[in-house]
Amino acid sequence: MNQISDKLNSYYKEMKAELVTLEDLDPTIDEELENARQEWREARRYFERVEDPYLIDYAIYSLEAAEAKYNYLIKKARRLKSHQ
Template sequence: MIKKLRKFLDVVQSYFESDENDAIHTSSKTMIELVEEAKKEWLAAKEYFNSVNEPELIDYAVHSIKATEKRYNYLLRELKQMELKEIK
């Protein structure tokens, strides 16, 4: 899925490479970086959950997964909406 998203984003990026659209292009790139970072955090939270041995830390690990997943999904939705606005 990430490869398809990256390919789509590359097409959108090439469209916005002109000087008059630098501000939009920069904000899209920043948002892409935020989405990628959020995904890494989500995957790290999953790995942490799989490595937890202490019962006291299981709740924390579950909370971390839920929180990072929600952030990732939120940023992904925002990026998609942003790109749709830019295309129009």
């Protein structure tokens, strides 16, 4: 689980750096990005705390879903930025 956590930490830092460059975007996308980032962080915390074997799969799927949503919004924000 440490490898997964390390990978997530590294990936999260890269994505957080992207937020700095997106400050001039439409406030709606900025708010969506912040909400998605928060969901991702909460899913990650849950994944790190879960102990019940029946909930580990749920924690993994939740984490992957939150990450996918965040990545989608990052790509959307980049497209918006490139069209400005």
